[in-house]
Amino acid sequence: MKQYKGDFHVRMTAEEMERIHQKMDELGVTNITAYFRKMALDGYCIRLELPEIREMITLLRRCSNNLNQYAKRANESGSIYAADIQDLQIRMDEIWGTAKELLVSLSKIS
Secondary structure: OOOOOOOOOOOOOHHHHHHHHHHHHHHOOOOHHHHHHHHHHHOOOOOOOOHHHHHHHHHHHHHHHHHHHHHHHHHHHOOOOHHHHHHHHHHHHHHHHHHHHHHHHHHOOO
16 A cells, blocks of 8 residues: 655645635634545534533533532531431532433544
């Protein structure tokens, strides 16, 4: 197999370049090199709009913040409250529920 090295240059019209930038804008891609590489290797780019990911990140942040507060309280007082543990369990159950929804959404992508 022949190996290629170095830069790759492509000539195109202004209209073609404008069309490429429109497609990049639709996908939310700002790096033209990454766009060309993805298109050359895979033939397509996908922009996933998954609100479940945003929700899961929010839940993870809340859980992390609470866990830090519980750890600080435990370090200061030497104990932790059962209600804090229960609250953390509820939040973890929410995160797992969102993760399951996300996996179902991803499994439907073809």
